[in-house]
Amino acid sequence: MAGSLLDGALAEVAADVDARFDAWLTIPDDARADLYRAMRHAAIGGGKRLRPLLTRATADLFAVDRDCSGRVGTAIEAIHVYSLIHDDLPAMDDDAMRRGKPTVHIAFDEATAILAGDCLHALGFEVLADPATHPDPFVRAELVLDLARAAGPTGMAGGQMMDLEAERSRFDLATVTRLQQMKTGALITAAVEAGAILGRVAPEGRVGLRGYAHDLGLAFQIADDLLDAEGDEELAGKKLRKDEVAGKETFLSLLGVEPARQRCAMLVDQAIEHLRHYGAEADLLRAIARYVVERDH
Template sequence: MSPQSQPLKTRLKACAEDVAQKLERMLSEDPRGAEQYRPPRLLEAMRHGVLNGGKRIRPFLMIETARMLGYEHPGALRAACALECVHSYSLIHDDLPAMDDDALRRGKPTVHVAFDEATAILAGDSLLTMAFDIMADEKTHYKAEVRTELVRGLAQNAGIGGMAGGQSLDIASEGRSITEGEIRQLEQMKTGALLRFACEAGAMLAEANAKERAAVTRFGTIIGLAFQLADDLLDVTSTSAQLGKTAGKDQKAKKATLVSLHGIEATRAELNTLITEAESLLAPFGSQADTLTATARYIATRKN
């Protein structure tokens, strides 16, 4: 059976294992390049934060988008690992007492609980900077201009105008009434930015044409919206045991979400509309898009 014909869950699991194994090698004790020494406790905290399971949806989207566009190269896995480092750093910092103050992540103690707050901050910082080291390496792509575009895209989607900015808006929204437009803005930044970039980066790696890149970038935008809507639904319909993290956090923090604004059924209806658009965007790619199409459906219907 070719990888393309395997069930989605099999492909997701295989990709997650590939990413974990690659990150484990990257997070060895041996210094790289200009590095002088890797402090063991900090390294252990980084490993705790990034090697603790998870579906690796963002790496999967990047690798599968690149594959759909004809790019199958070990560099795609490296770029995907860089993206996962940024995502994991954001989770470590989001869980801190100054942010969401969470003790559980993927069913395990969060980094600041397993170690301490200072080490958790440094572990997040180190994963973030490591991501750019990986992305800028010539082993990620043989063309310097492609690597430059990947680095710039990751920086813009992770920073003030993307994920970090979205987290700032989210914190500022707690306990106060905000508009639907403001909710959508913060969610598109906090959650959607890296998911959109995952798809756009796949097109960058494949050096896709403008039409192809526009289609997969829009697909990534839709996936980001769908992922957040599904997350908001799970927060109000699932238990902590089912989620592997604390359930009901949004309600407890009095955060405004589209679920709290429109209700469960209307949110599910919007999810269905988004997935229909996602499928139409991928239709021109034929059977090569089957995996990404199945991924869109999975994101909308997942249980954790």
């Protein structure tokens, strides 16, 4: 039951996100054509769409209109995709494959990749601030603030900077935890929080959902570390075992495989426990938490 609930939602969200990007990124008949092709290459057809799924599943708790949560989730995915494009650049993680396809700077060139990332970044905020996304400007402004904080130097981009430094430093578990909370956790939390903002939940009413997102984000990262160490490159669609080669400390290197697996399972239980005040309407969020550790890519 939980499996089919999740499978259905994953498939629906994937189709919805692709359709929205397709509509937003119509290729213009001018010198920007490659810029749009590059954005489409990165944004359409690939990825688990975890962030839009979380926004929708959270917004569903409060019976938010699906078009609204779909637009917001896809705007958040645009910001996620921009970060992947920039992280893959030669000066950063220097990755040639992503989601089973050549990365943007390989399929196009570096300049186009930088600009495609910049454009998806701006596009995310444009959609969040657009009256077509939500009629209430208070909701729109709060969504922008939520996402801008999660994307900037105290969130995703700050975490990526720490991650680059990790090759040169010996980080301890507390520092790796903080790094990952910024690098991947902040945007995951923002995606859940966006659903609550759409549901008009006041900040003090979001404690449980924020706790869920926090634990889910860490579990997600530990699962990622495990997949990086033990996974299949074909299934993952990208190069694996790079952290080990670079000598970076990760949850895995610091904890060891079995303790890491246990901590991951414990965090998933804890994430689900944060949803105790919700009934069956939160079953999708619970299924997402379990999926995060059970996925094979």
